[in-house]
Amino acid sequence: METSTPISDPLDTRGDNDRYAVIDRAAALIWERAQEALANGEADRISDKALTDLITASVKLYAERAVSQAMPPRPLHGKSDEVVTPTEALTAVLEILRALHLGPMELGLWSHRKPRNYHLMDNDQPAEARAEIAARTR
DSSP: OOOOOOOOOTTOOTTOSSTTHHHHHHHHHHHHHHHHHHHTTOGGGSOHHHHHHHHHHHHHHHHHHHHHSSSOOOSSSSSSSSSSOHHHHHHHHHHHHHHTTOOHHHHHHHTTSSOTTGGGSOTTSOHHHHHHHHHHHO
């Protein structure tokens, strides 16, 4: 009789000391599966509700970081446009603006809130190091 090793569930929260640690694991799994769906031309298999939930949670969490830290983490993977193209980024931003009944004017008013070069920083740097760099670039 063969016994199989049980597959561990990355979203299982039993044993977590930090109730939000599951978000890190879920994000890694979502990133992996999203890349797979895009590569296979199967992005339409992700439900509209799932996309809305992911975008809304991401925007809210990122906005909280952006206002609470001098230097928030980079919002996207990659150094430039090798992961997310300008077209993809602007399409997403435009749809978010439309959903909120906002336009480019409002976006322009908010665009000068952070130091110019914050997006060039490495996410592997601790928040304190990013804040120090931010202070030097103001």
